[in-house]
Amino acid sequence: MAKILVAFDTVSEGFEALTSEHEVIFPPRGRDFTQAEIAERIGDCDVLCSVFDIPVGRDLIDCGHSLKLIANYAVGYNNIDTAYAAEKGIVVTNTPRSVIEPTADLALALLLSCSRRIAEWDRAFRRDRDAIEHGRLSRLGVNLYGKTLGILGYGNIGAAVARRCKAFGMTVLYNKRTRYSEAEERERGITYAEKDEVIRRADVLSLHTPLTPETRHLIGARELAMMKPTAILINTARGAVVDEPALVAALKDGRIAAAGLDVFEQNDVPSPELFELENVSLTPHIGTQTYDSRVEMVHELCNNVIGFLRGDRKIDRVN
Template structure:
């Protein structure tokens, strides 16, 4: 029998996957456990169910003398001290499948909002209630997607899903990742490999889908932004610190690139205040998976990992 500590408030659906002989510890409905509460509860836990916005650092993990599994409710796991978990022999899982479609859809929503200046035009209308907005035939021109080039940085499951959707809009797709696909895979997917610098120079839209790590910290900085065409759009639904946000702010202010669609931000997902004053920025508060279907599927995927692990199975979404 195992004790399963759930760090965060979540849906009830999916917990039926956990056999009744295990003990579940969940926070009161409507709130997460605090770090202090987790530290007090962890000594008895065999499993910790964590979530992308709750830090699970070494000092917290160290409290779990019996801890065998950290099941993260997210595809990313930079909220967890992976190296320390590995050193303790603790398995870490994530939820890579249920996040693909909703995150790709949000990336498309940000892209379309930027390319057709939806937020800017909507704001114009709202500022003059009941009055027809005068628009010249060449005012506030948008960027059509057909026949334009999309550059995917980090061609994993979500990057591939975005590429598929953009190809339906008639876009050419190039990609960059550390380990290039085979020529056969590239041909089957209708994509072309480019180095990062080549991709930035050639793309009308750059969409970021790389995991966050020390190697990808500020992957897109002042130098990289300067390589992009002045009409280009940057989309980030990956992790905030993949982009140097100060450099991005300057590029947008100076017109080095045309627009940015951002769901994530460098400093604990709190955007720089100056971004809010720019009409060429569309922002959402880290809601890539904020749909009922996605949250339900993530719950099921996380808890299926727990149930399989406790049953001794190896067919889990293991990252460590």
């Protein structure tokens, strides 16, 4: 029997696979464990189940004297010092599959909010029930049909966004580290371009890269200046992929038309200036905020834990 510390609060459905065979410690309903509480409890635990907004650095890892596995409840894992975990012989896993479809849904929702100015109209309509009568040519949106979607980071989520946007009649340009073969591109109905070309040609630029030293500020003042003044930027990846002050300046000056953001540079806390802008749709990192996806993530997390404890190599190891 293993001892497992679940550091975060989530749906209870799905954990039966662990609780039936192992000792599992959960936080009080309605909140996560604090860093101090994790450090206090992790000493004799075999497994730590973490989540994207709980940092798991050297100090916390060193508290886990019996720790063998860190199972992250997210596709991203930049909250974990994976290199140090590897030095200590600790395996790190993530949940890459269950997040694909809900995150792609949210990216499309943000795109539609920006292109049809839904959030702007919602705010205006709440203020003035006769808003449309006061300006039929105000807040005009744009059609998606015939427009170009540019995707930077064409992994599973990027591909899921592309499928949705193709259904709207959009053309898809993509850039990723390893280009698909021409046959695969034809099958997927997508076209490869260098990063700068994708940025220049995109009517909608959607970001789907992990956060690494190379992708930090992938979109900065230089890249924003390349974009069409009518372009929309969507970020459901990681906040620091975008230079947020540069984005605020571009939105204020009309250098791009709009942005839909689910993630933010400073620990998912938006710049106060973003709240003052009408041409921004904001959500508080809710890419997987559906009951279905949270249950699927629990199952995926538990499968990684059980697989690891049984010595199965077919787990979602990232280090």
